[in-house]
Amino acid sequence: KREKIIDLFKKAELIGTEVTVMGWVRTRRGNKHVQFVALNDGSTVRNIQIVLDMTRFSDEQLKPITTGSALRVDGRLVESMGKGQTVEVQADNVLVYGTADPETYPLQKKGHTLEFLREKAHLRPRTNTFGAILRVRSALAFAIHRFFQERGFFYLNTPLITGSDCEGAGAMFQVTTLPLNELPKTEDGVVDYSKDFFGKPTALTVSGQLEGELGATALGAIYTFGPTFRAENSNTPRHLSEFWMIEPEVSFFDITDNMDLAEAFVKYCISYALENCRDDIEFLAEHYDKELIERLNFVISNDFVRLTYTEGVKILEESGHKFEFPVYWGADLQSEHERFLVEEYFKKPVILTDYPKEIKAFYMKQNEDGKTVRAMDVLFPNIGEIIGGSEREENYDKLLARIEELDIPMKDMWWYLDTRRFGTVPHSGFGLGFERLVLFVTGMTNIRDVIPFPRTPNNAEF
Ligand code: 4AD
Numbered sequence: 001k002r003e004k005i006i007d008l009f010k011k012a013e014l015i016g017t018e019v020t021v022m023g024w025v026r027t028r029r030g031n032k033h034v035q036f037v038a039l040n041d042g043s044t045v046r047n048i049q050i051v052l053d054m055t056r057f058s059d060e061q062l063k064p065i066t067t068g069s070a071l072r073v074d075g076r077l078v079e080s081m082g083k084g085q086t087v088e089v090q091a092d093n094v095l096v097y098g099t100a101d102p103e104t105y106p107l108q109k110k111g112h113t114l115e116f117l118r119e120k121a122h123l124r125p126r127t128n129t130f131g132a133i134l135r136v137r138s139a140l141a142f143a144i145h146r147f148f149q150e151r152g153f154f155y156l157n158t159p160l161i162t163g164s165d166c167e168g169a170g171a172m173f174q175v176t177t178l179p180l181n182e183l184p185k186t187e188d189g190v191v192d193y194s195k196d197f198f199g200k201p202t203a204l205t206v207s208g209q210l211e212g213e214l215g216a217t218a219l220g221a222i223y224t225f226g227p228t229f230r231a232e233n234s235n236t237p238r239h240l241s242e243f244w245m246i247e248p249e250v251s252f253f254d255i256t257d258n259m260d261l262a263e264a265f266v267k268y269c270i271s272y273a274l275e276n277c278r279d280d281i282e283f284l285a286e287h288y289d290k291e292l293i294e295r296l297n298f299v300i301s302n303d304f305v306r307l308t309y310t311e312g313v314k315i316l317e318e319s320g321h322k323f324e325f326p327v328y329w330g331a332d333l334q335s336e337h338e339r340f341l342v343e344e345y346f347k348k349p350v351i352l353t354d355y356p357k358e359i360k361a362f363y364m365k366q367n368e369d370g371k372t373v374r375a376m377d378v379l380f381p382n383i384g385e386i387i388g389g390s391e392r393e394e395n396y397d398k399l400l401a402r403i404e405e406l407d408i409p410m411k412d413m414w415w416y417l418d419t420r421r422f423g424t425v426p427h428s429g430f431g432l433g434f435e436r437l438v439l440f441v442t443g444m445t446n447i448r449d450v451i452p453f454p455r456t457p458n459n460a461e462f
């Protein structure tokens with residue numbers, strides 16, 4: 001008898017039967033003869049209309065039914081005459097579980113701005129917008145597991161507390177049980193971590209890749225899917241301090257295999273969301289981004305453009321476009337450059353490869369030219385970089401030379417180097433920023449709006 005609201009719309013056989021629904025009031029309107037309550041239980045973006053015949057309910061019963069209150073309604077599901085409604089519930093009984101004082105409940109029936117809702121992150125899942133975003137996010141997570149599991153990849157859990165800096169960007173949150181200023185120092189003034197919890201410096205991981213490589217060189221093909229942390233002080237609509245990353249890693253796999261996998265993977269996820277989250281995506285398109293569905297369909301039905309960094313830089317240099325940051329061979333591409341290539345020039349997602357080694361991480365496979373590495377970044381419209389990956393340097397001597405060149409502390413890397421000492425193989429992988437995928441699929445423009453509890457500089461309230 002108890003039904004999810006989504007099923008009231010979907011299951012025709014429920015029409016004419018007695019149903020019980022439970023949810024939160026979005027709005028109430030009407031007159032002294034009949035009142036209409038829009039109820040939502042989180043199962044769908046659609047509200048079910050509850051019809052209260054006022055010959056059966058008193059004003060006293062009605063009073064606590066305000067926006068945000070929680071109800072149980074028993075009644076009959078009937079086809080609706082109302083415009084835009086397919087079915088509604090004619091109420092026999094209403095039980096109020098919890099009231100929401102209209103004076104203090106922050107979410108009122110008028111639409112709130114996304115900025116306002118960011119300040120109310122603890123309650124915003126109760127809005128239609130965030131309900132839709134969170135359902136899409138959940139569906140995408142499921143699609144990700146399904147994609148890899150269907151292809152024989154194993155889900156590998158890599159540590160969140162680590163002693164190594166995978167990206168070498170020095171943007172790690174330290175993990176210690178002692179206040180940093182209380183850590184003892186050695187005679188030459190270096191912090192002595194031997195008395196700290198792990199007996200060595202540790203931090204929250206920026207990427208599970210290095211441990212992922214251990215898995216891939218044993219199980220063949222793995223993927224990780226977990227939180228990663230970056231203490232970069234970049235307050236942008238594309239960066240979080242805590243974000244989720246999916247990192248497949250595959251043995252006997254070169255950069256072309258890697259590009260094919262990345263392209264098939266994102267297309268699969270987007271198609272899955274289009275098929276399984278239609279109402280939510282339509283809702284978001286209607287309210288925030290009229291071109292959303294067209295854009296998603298375009299991306300899944302067209303090949304991504306593939307070109308080298310060197311070719312990309314040439315296009316940017318010859319474009320005559322005024323960029324805020326200069327473009328020249330060797331420069332790290334900024335999001336304005338990436339977006340120019342994707343949105344203005346090719347008008348398609350782009351996979352850029354073979355970047356200068358100076359702007360990429362130590363583990364990438366070095367090309368014959370001595371200048372570039374076998375990196376690949378997937379660039380998306382409205383997003384910029386959505387995926388970063390590479391073929392890995394599998395040659396022990398070359399990898400060691402690069403580690404020494406970059407002055408990476410060797411003692412932290414011995415276990416990683418063992419993959420190249422024992423049974424080394426060509427292998428490749430990449431990292432997809434989960435929130436950037438959710439951004440793309442929902443048409444949102446600020447990454448803070450696609451994760452339930454965003455962590456950014458000066459923001460860890462909830
Ligand atoms: O390009 P990145 O730094 O690559 C790596 O971490 C590699 N270890 C991945 C691999 O090869 N296994 O990060 C990968 C992706 C980026 O393309 C971007 O989508 C996302 O992670 N990302 C962020 N997303 C949100 N907030 C941040 N601060 C992010 N930094 C990276």
Ligand code: MG
Nearest residue numbers: 377385387388
């Ligand atoms: Mg990157």
